[in-house]
Amino acid sequence: MSYKIAIASGKGGTGKTSVSVQLFHELSKSNSCILVDCDVEEPNDHLFFPNARQKEEEVIMQLVANIDEDKCTYCRNCVSYCEFNAISVIPPVNYAKIDASLCHTCGACLVACSDDAIFENGFEIGKMRTHKVNQQILMEGLLKIGSPMQTSLIRTLKKKTPQNTDFIIYDAPPGTSCPVVETISDSDYIILVTEPTPFGLHDLKLTVDLVKDMNLPFGIIINKSGSEFNKVHEFIKHEHLDLLAEIPFSKAFAKNYAQGNISEFDDSKNKTIFSGIRTTLLKKKMLHD
Amino acid sequence: MKTVITSKGNQEQSTFDLRFGRGAYFCCFDSETKKAEFHKNEFVDAQGGAGTKAAEKMIELGAQKIISGDFGPKAKELLEKFNIQMVIFENDEITIAEILKLIS
Numbered sequence: 001m002s003y004k005i006a007i008a009s010g011k012g013g014t015g016k017t018s019v020s021v022q023l024f025h026e027l028s029k030s031n032s033c034i035l036v037d038c039d040v041e042e043p044n045d046h047l048f049f050p051n052a053r054q055k056e057e058e059v060i061m062q063l064v065a066n067i068d069e070d071k072c073t074y075c076r077n078c079v080s081y082c083e084f085n086a087i088s089v090i091p092p093v094n095y096a097k098i099d100a101s102l103c104h105t106c107g108a109c110l111v112a113c114s115d116d117a118i119f120e121n122g123f124e125i126g127k128m129r130t131h132k133v134n135q136q137i138l139m140e141g142l143l144k145i146g147s148p149m150q151t152s153l154i155r156t157l158k159k160k161t162p163q164n165t166d167f168i169i170y171d172a173p174p175g176t177s178c179p180v181v182e183t184i185s186d187s188d189y190i191i192l193v194t195e196p197t198p199f200g201l202h203d204l205k206l207t208v209d210l211v212k213d214m215n216l217p218f219g220i221i222i223n224k225s226g227s228e229f230n231k232v233h234e235f236i237k238h239e240h241l242d243l244l245a246e247i248p249f250s251k252a253f254a255k256n257y258a259q260g261n262i263s264e265f266d267d268s269k270n271k272t273i274f275s276g277i278r279t280t281l282l283k284k285k286m287l288h289d
Numbered sequence: 290m291k292t293v294i295t296s297k298g299n300q301e302q303s304t305f306d307l308r309f310g311r312g313a314y315f316c317c318f319d320s321e322t323k324k325a326e327f328h329k330n331e332f333v334d335a336q337g338g339a340g341t342k343a344a345e346k347m348i349e350l351g352a353q354k355i356i357s358g359d360f361g362p363k364a365k366e367l368l369e370k371f372n373i374q375m376v377i378f379e380n381d382e383i384t385i386a387e388i389l390k391l392i393s
Binding site for chain 1: 341371
């Protein structure tokens, strides 16, 4: 059974991707592993695997409601059922239309309509790509530009992720809203990546509240550590949270990251840190199995 | 002809609201009867689709011209479809009464 780890942060730019990619690289040494880039608005994990070979690409559709104006009696029943204001029915001018970009596929209008005037058809919300990286797999979702259906795309991406692997790493989008909730929802363990800055602390608090509310086990990585700002450490200590690791700030690392070189990044310090994290995760997986 | 003006309140002394879909009230002025009626925007706090709903309301009211600060893409699409003229006015200190004077 696969052990699912979600990498989340709250604040953007704390190092979710760099931690995800390095962890994927580290876990791949001993186990089968799938990295799933759930940051569907701008997936960038693939940039760090120049040798990845794209295996397949699949268009992800969402069913959206449509109105057959020939059958519609303009009763507006569907309008009152729709929570998302996606339906416009204007009786005096015989106008009835559903805005696909607002439709959430809840199906309420299908129930509301007694004239059989509403039907569903497919509407593209994005793509899913599967890459082969050495013997492992990298998957990513790409939201169609302009579509607000991140959560729906992430849900499909997760559903289509093969489960016959030791580890699945979900690289979450930033923030604490629906797409993040969807990404982390069925994880066995969550790694919150933060940085020692006031913004990092502010968003860490929000994210800790979220994962506590969802009752999910989690640990924290302080990335880019070494600044004088110690309030993140104080917060973790005060709240008795689990500090998984600290990654010191390194200009050399930033340079390599910018060149897309982190999976092979040869830094003994980082290697020790990630092998420590791997040991912790392997123990957690064993207890879980 | 009916003209709608977005308004922050429900009186002619209220100030002009620059928002269309999120405007608080719609003042509907009939140039034939010289009467102005105020309609509350029921979708002012909607999570999404406020612009479309406001545009629908305009069609229901039979408006031919709308004066507001700006129009979103979804509202614009619907209003254009029904040939409703959109007038952009950028003074948010002016009252509805003053605008009515300007247009009548």
